[in-house]
Amino acid sequence: MTRMWGWLLLGALGGGCASSRSAELLPEEGRASAPGAGRMAPTAEGFDAKAFAAQFPNPAVCERQARRYLPVSRENAWSALKACVESTPFTQLQALIDRAWAQELRTRPEGASLLAKVVAQRGGSVEGDLRLLHERKLPLFSLASAISQPDTYKGRYILVRAQVGDRRSEGEKSTLWLVEQDLTSVPQEVQLGTAHRRESTFTTMGDVGGQTSLGSGTVGGSLAQTELSRDSVTIPAYDNMSNETGREALGRLASQDPFLEPGRDFIILARFDGMRTTSGASDEEDEGPSIPVLSIVSYYTPHPLVVY
Structure with missing residues (x-):
């Protein structure tokens, strides 16, 4: 894949991170409970979120137990929820975007990354899951929306399923050519x-017998x-096949990341920095087409099985 790189002077922001299904074991819910009205909630420093999540390998139960901390300590409840997502095969997007967690998802700096990780663990059907987020007015948007209205979406979070087509590095900074993918059921x-x-x-x-000029025979x-x-x-x-959508973008990283390998699909959370005009394909052309520029915040490997 041949790309034009010489025309760009890119800065960088962002960083990378990495990636990863559920029956309800109701008896587990009796193991732990939030502090009662007459008891003081543990401080954020004294709350062991990993130990909390370890009690509840079932992600649905884990989320419900974390929710019980909300009335007494939103900080502890949020730490517990993050541990549930990190420590279990969490795919409960509907529970996560429920009204109970809406304030945390909108105001916490890591709220968008938590949503991106859950989308990846659900198989990475970005288009379908974004529809669910938009029903709750959660501000993650598609690459298609950003390209169609760049002024409206500049500075906002973009969620995209993409492969790395090419990479350029300058010092510690790295710029990736991203090729957007979607899922098709075959x-x-x-x-x-x-x-x-x-x-x-x-x-x-x-057997066949007969008479010839040379005599009889069989x-x-x-x-x-x-x-x-x-x-x-x-x-x-039906198998889910990844196909190119025809949309591409430049993704900027503050440092090089060897785990963003070409040819693999990733769920990428990025900030949309606007459109950049490429150089012309020939000497006669002053300008080429515009391409979106993204600052990568985090990325995750999508699960091979898709949750609908």
Whole structure:
């Protein structure tokens, strides 16, 4: 993939981070509870969020227990929720964006990153999950929206599923060429159970006699025929395939990150810094097309299974 890089003087902001399903075990909920009205909540310094989350391997139960801390200590409740997301296969986006956590998600600096991580753990269906966030007026937006109205979305958070197409480094700073991806469901037939194969062989033999100018004679021979048949039952199955959307962007990192590998999908949270005009493709062209510029805040590897 050939790209134009010479025209850009880019600064950088951001950093990187890394990545990662649920039955409800209701008896677990009795293990711990928030402090009662007559008891003082532990201070933020004295609250062990990791130990709290370790009690509740079921993510739905973990979130409900964290929610019980909200009336007595929003700081401890938020720490507990973050530990639930970090320590369990948390995919409960609807519970996370419920009204109970709305204030924390809008005001906490790490709120957007927490949402991005959960979207990745749900399989990275960015378009579908953004619709859920927008129903709750949570300010994460798509790359398509930013490109269509750059002045409106400049400075706002963008959530994008993308692959790294190319990379350029200058000192510690790094600039990535990002190729946006979306998920397409591709059907295929999958065998169910055991297939049965039958093979039959038929052989026919005979002799033919006759008179020729050279005298009488006999010719013998045989004919073999084989028939094969196979019986099996199949069901339709669907695989999620990643495809390019045609939209691209430049992603800026404050430092080089070897884990952002080319050819792999990532869920990237970034700040939209506006559009930059590329140089022309030939000497006669003064300007090329504009491309969005993003400052990468965090990124996560999407789970291979998608939660809808």
